[in-house]
Amino acid sequence: MSLLEVKDLAVSFVTRMGTNKAVDGISFAVDTGKITAIIGESGSGKSVACYSMLGLVPMPPGRIDGGTALFEGQDLLQMSESQLREIRGRDIAMIFQDPMTCLNPFMTIGKQLVEPLFYHKKVSKEQAKKRALELLEEVGIRDPETTFDNYPHQFSGGMRQRVMIAMALINEPKLLIADEPTTALDVTIQAQILKLIAELQTKRDIGVIFISHDLAVVADIADQIVVMQQGKIVEGGDSDHIFHHAEHPYTRKLLAAIPADSKTPMEGEPETLIEVRNLCTWFDQGKNKEPVKAVNDVSFDIKRGEVLGLVGESGSGKSTIGRSILRLVPVTSGSVNFDGTDVTTLQGGDLKNFRRRMQMIFQDPFASLNPRMTVFDTLAEPLLLHGIETRKSVASGVLKLMDDVGLARNFVRKYPHEFSGGQRQRIAIGRALATRPEFIVADEPVSALDVTIQAQILDLMQHLGKEYGLTMLFVSHDLAVVRHLADRILVLYKGKIVEQGSGDDLFERPQQDYTRQLLSSIPGRALLE
Amino acid sequence: MWRFVGIRLLQAIPVILAVITVTFFLVRVAPGGPFSAEKAVLPEVKAALEAQYRLDLPLFQQYTAYLGDLAQGEFGPSFKYPGRSVNELIGAGLPVTAELGFYALLVAVIIGGFAGVIAALKPNTAQDYIPMTAAMIGICMPSFLLGPLLVLVFGIYLDWLPVSGWGDIPGDKILPAITLGSGYAAYIARLSRAGMLEVMSQDYIRTARAKGLPEWEVVVKHGLRGGLIPVVAFLGPAFAGLLAGSFVVETIFQIPGLGRFYVQAAFNRDYTMILGTTVFLSTLIVLFNLLSDILAAWMNPRLRAQFGEN
Secondary structure (H helix, E strand, C coil): CCCEEEEEEEEEEEECCEEEEEEEEEEEEECCCCEEEEECCCCCCHHHHHHHHCCCCCCCCEEEEEEEEEECCEEHHHCCHHHHHHHECCCEEEECCCHHHHCCCCCCHHHHHHHHHHHHCCCCHHHHHHHHHHHHHHCCCCCHHHHCCCCHHHCCHHHHHHHHHHHHHCCCCCEEEEECCCCCCCHHHHHHHHHHHHHHHHHHCCEEEEEECCHHHHCCCCCEEEEEECCEEEEEEEHHHHHHHCCCHHHHHHHHCCCCCCCCCCCCCCCEEEEEEEEEEEECCCCCCCCEEEEEEEEEEEECCCEEEEECCCCCCHHHHHHHHCCCCCCCEEEEEECCEEHHHCCHHHHHHHHHCEEEECCCHHHHCCCCCCHHHHHHHHHHHCCCCCCCCHHHHHHHHHHHCCCCHHHCCCCHHHCCHHHHHHHHHHHHHCCCCCEEEEECCCCCCCHHHHHHHHHHHHHHHHHHCCEEEEEECCHHHHHHHCCEEEEEECCEEEEEECHHHHHHCCCCHHHHHHHHCCCCHHHHC | CHHHHHHHHHHHHHHHHHHHHHHHHHHHHCCCCCCCCCCCCCHHHHHHHHHHCCCCCCHHHHHHHHHHHHHCCCCCECCCCCCCEHHHHHHHHHHHHHHHHHHHHHHHHHHHHHHHHHHHHCCCCHHHHHHHHHHHHHHHCCHHHHHHHHHHHHHHHCCCCCCCCCCCCCCCCHHHHHHHHHHHHHHHHHHHHHHHHHHHCCHHHHHHHHCCCCHHHHHHHHHHHHHCHHHHHHHHHHHHHHHHCCHHHHHHCCCCCCHHHHHHHHHHCCHHHHHHHHHHHHHHHHHHHHHHHHHHHHHCHHHHHHHHHC
């Protein structure tokens, strides 16, 4: 008998807009000692399926339409709330996607850690603390005695996720549900957390459900893989089957979306468009404090028509370089020469004219688009501001942009919230292209997107790059994505360039330890070779 | 932390100075004067009076002299209560008003906080609509209407509570406190509802549920602290508002507090009294705002850490 056997589980959300079948009759099993991965895009129902079994889906609007979920032979769906409460946190524990928001910011991590222990078992304060310290040590938190009384904001994202994991394991559950546990983390941290989860799972011999949108992430750890699309399971099987003998077109599409190839290098010797020399961007921390040297003495060139990739972990200064070139943050010293003009000294009208030639695409299209402006307004604004179109011709200009970025023309009066993440990023790209820029800084433009959408947006950017003759600075923490798109790659670490070269150079012949470490962190490396 | 307090106190100086200046010149621009309503007096007497109150000096000198007094903590003599200084008058009324304000705040926090939290737990159900509708009525209902209504019902028809007075008969403080506090209870209910709704939708609440905590522990242990921070930040301005807004309630229930002084002072053109009460209250408002900001920041570990560093 499997640890968890789900049969024909169906969950729907009933709203005024109608009934939405989030989970439509799915069946799968999780065995003790195995990792079962559920793969699907956002909205595919993968999280809802797991949450509904534990009574964590608010009802209404949620509703369980049928099915069974036998956990050790008992149907979770038939249990009362108080019976489920006994199981939650004791037999079945969860880790969530974003460790930033999933820990209570008002409580010390120690207090949060021992909570499930107090609630489910009779333990003394000292015993609880002892147990918590052991676990913190085990998940790799340095100096648990002192950090026990720290608040979540005093930890980095990766450390917080370790705390979450310790909290989930504190009652030695039989089943661990990990919902996108590494999605919000840097690639190197992601590799560490994946390794940690796999280790803990083997050591304890427990069952794990690993929910992810990214096949590559689970490639190294999953025993069984279930692929979900629109509430249904389209394909399931062991890891080997999915990666090498996938049958369903959607699974194949997911596999194809894992960026693998390198871009062919540019031909000839194009002229230099941007010359960055000894760029320093420091942020003051107040009096008597060392400034944060986000960018520290960095020099490089960007050729016309080139896509330059900038990779590094968060805090490496990669975004700050992009912002410094665009003068979105004040530069401390050094020069940025754009087509013969030093942009660090530009003021007023000159700066405005110059801004028209450079644009930026941000990571989170929802946060960077004004929620009160329709697509039309968003795209028309830069066209009118920079005098590219007149009031009369602006409508046709906007429609042309929408065609270019692959948005249907009838969406023109809609607001950002009515679009999906990928569509919003298309709007953001359209807005950036509106001023006919020569240079674009794309700051993690696909990090917030599902993998198949990610592939579409990357294709679009590549295509538009050629069509508009764009030069691009592509900032990302994801080496595979950068390799796919960039002609050359700079590797940044703590505000300095540690290595540069073509994608193939870096991937095949990395010179620096840090680059090697980054490369070994790419999930599903085995797949690429 | 001390640096923050210091900066805020320094910032308060120009604010209070502006209040003094504007009030000082406005009351003198207003038609009439402190002695214009009295019977005609001999010119010598009038001159002596004006000299006593420095009204014979040029306006700007009156102003600087007043500032000098203020710097020593002197609000000057009252025009209408001969022989008594404004300091004494405020000192006499303040304890009563402060006590009334404190009870009213207690009423507001307990009723408002409770109603708001209850409403937020089941949004868009009767459990939400009923307290929130009551809160809306509470905000709309002026105290000069609510006070007499409460007196009619509880003081006269039911005869449970005294209809007026302060500290004379047991229970005579209940109706004034409710009358004064109800409007603020309504504001607090709305604030705590919004705060709790926001917090209860956070991911860490789901984490708490996933740990198997019972719902009331999820609310009390994980929800309340974050949800009530906006309420705490509102307490300072609310208390200052209660002190300044107590006139109507004090009149209805015949309470010997501060309120009547400043209203009468305005009618009487009692310059020093108007200025004294205004300056005193604006200082209180600044102080209470600061206090509640500190308290709210202290409740948030993240801000607390920043305080510690500065």
